[in-house]
């Protein structure tokens with residue numbers, strides 16, 4: 046675990062960087078003043094006079110101020126004479142392109158916002174959004190923000206049941222979707238998935254349908270309306286709703302340790318403060334940059350660093366619809382060369398996939414425009430970090446490995462590119478103004494060593510709770526250690542104070558940067574009548590970080606087969622989403638349990654990782670585990686062979 050390499054910032058980058066070395070001491074001396082200064086850079090309808098009000102575990106930031114998020118993302122730049130700047134270079138998977146200026150984006154947002162108002166959608170209503178990566182997605186998000194409706198974006202990979210659950214949890218009144226989308230050359234029939242979901246969503250009054258693929262779709266009279274029809278007569282200006290700083294901006298569901306996802310809620314002003322400050326300082330964003338965050342807007346990274354962060358800073362972004370290997374494996378590098386992208390923000394899974402595909406793909410393109418390379422979503426191993434630095438960054442670029450979560454809203458631990466001497470594989474230091482610590486099981490700070498990652502003070506972009514479930518909010522994040530937010534990650538702090546993220550400490554897996562609870566997959570598996578019991582665990586995977594591995598026992602002691610495994614995979618894909626289907630399924634007559642009947646997950650993890658088995662003395666039947674371990678070993682041998 047010793048990593049002696051350090052990469053100092055490029056002198057040119059340091060010289061003009063927004064963040065200079067005194068930023069840490071200044072922010073530490075008065076964190077509230079630091080955040081207030083960033084908040085003041087937003088456009089306020091009514092300026093705030095209070096900074097933070099902390100009634101643990103509930104924070105209110107800038108609470109007596111008023112503002113509108115869409116005005117901060119759009120109108121402000123137009124008022125400053127920058128309406129003709131490009132907000133997004135849209136690149137369709139099939140090669141169609143479109144540049145959208147700030148002025149045009151605002152017009153589209155206003156027309157949709159007016160249309161939504163005409164339907165009776167109003168401030169505080171929840172609106173679900175299930176769209177592919179097309180410009181209508183940021184338009185829909187910002188149109189909600191304009192009228193004060195709370196958006197709940199659902200990632201386009203989720204199934205009908207998953208959509209219905211999310212809609213019902215918060216009682217959404219409308220759903221915005223599209224006929225379909227393109228992915229790796231295929232058409233995804235999104236509206237058909239929505240039709241299935243909408244059979245069980247009594248709160249939905251309207252379904253707005255954008256056109257992307259132009260394939261025919263079912264339109265239910267009285268409920269469904271084409272996006273184009275809705276906005277046809279709408280003016281391209283729209284008075285923004287004036288919102289309180291603490292009014293909710295959005296809901297975003299993420300996996301916890303139970304089968305029921307948590308609706309994480311974020312407020313307006315604190316969130317915008319966090320994302321705009323971090324976007325500017327961590328990516329050292331300047332007006333001449335071309336910025337590309339490859340995340341899907343369906344996840345928090347897309348909310349904070351495709352939409353709100355870059356738009357609040359008036360940035361020009363690339364917005365790509367499709368997959369990295371369509372039509373060829375050099376698609377991203379071709380895009381970077383064509384738009385002269387200078388800041389790239391992506392995930393370790395993507396980096397490791399490119400490593401596997403081979404150096405020749407990036408090598409064919411001119412990547413000299415790049416200056417900052419970001420990583421997010423999973424721990425990045427030093428090999429992938431070095432490859433990113435050398436093969437993509439040509440040894441010149443700053444690498445920023447950024448740790449954060451849906452709950453934190455904005456990046457929390459990261460290098461600052463003009464300052465930090467970066468070791469490969471470490472997210473390095475807490476962002477200025479934050480109080481982050483590593484503690485042992487008693488909650489005592491570990492100055493050097495391994496422990497639980499906690500946050501000791503409220504921060505502006507922190508979650509404001511879990512939709513409809515304040516007890517779960519308290520129990521999940523604030524109960525383990527007194528007065529500390531529990532992140533759910535393990536971390537090591539080294540002698541220089543650098544943080545090394547070690548992965549989740551709970552029953553949450555991280556597959557390609559997607560957060561998935563073991564229990565979600567288990568409960569989908571046992572929906573199949575033939576399954577008696579299922580236990581799911583993550584298995585280390587060279588590309589995706591972790592892969593989902595399921596142990597399944599069948600009713601009546603039946604034997605499994607590869608056909609049944611395929612059917613179970615298909616069932617999970619249908620019930621949750623394809624990206625949540627287990628890669629490995631191992632049938633077993635019984636699951637390893639304690640004498641009191643508790644499944645011993647720790648042992649299952651040892652088995653899949655091929656580790657020496659931990660303590661088995663409390664097992665009810667030790668034979669089960671021996672047999673499973675032998676079979677897992679055989680499978681590893683045949684995989685390796």
Ligand code: PRX
Pocket residue numbers: 299344345346420421422423424425446447448449450451452472532533534546547548549555558559560
């Ligand atoms: O385990 C950490 C991992 O992703 C989790 C948060 O997942 P999600 O809410 O989906 O947000 C992902 C994008 C912000 C964390 O608890 N994680 C995120 N970034 C890193 C990371 N693990 C290690 N290093 C990172 N840079």
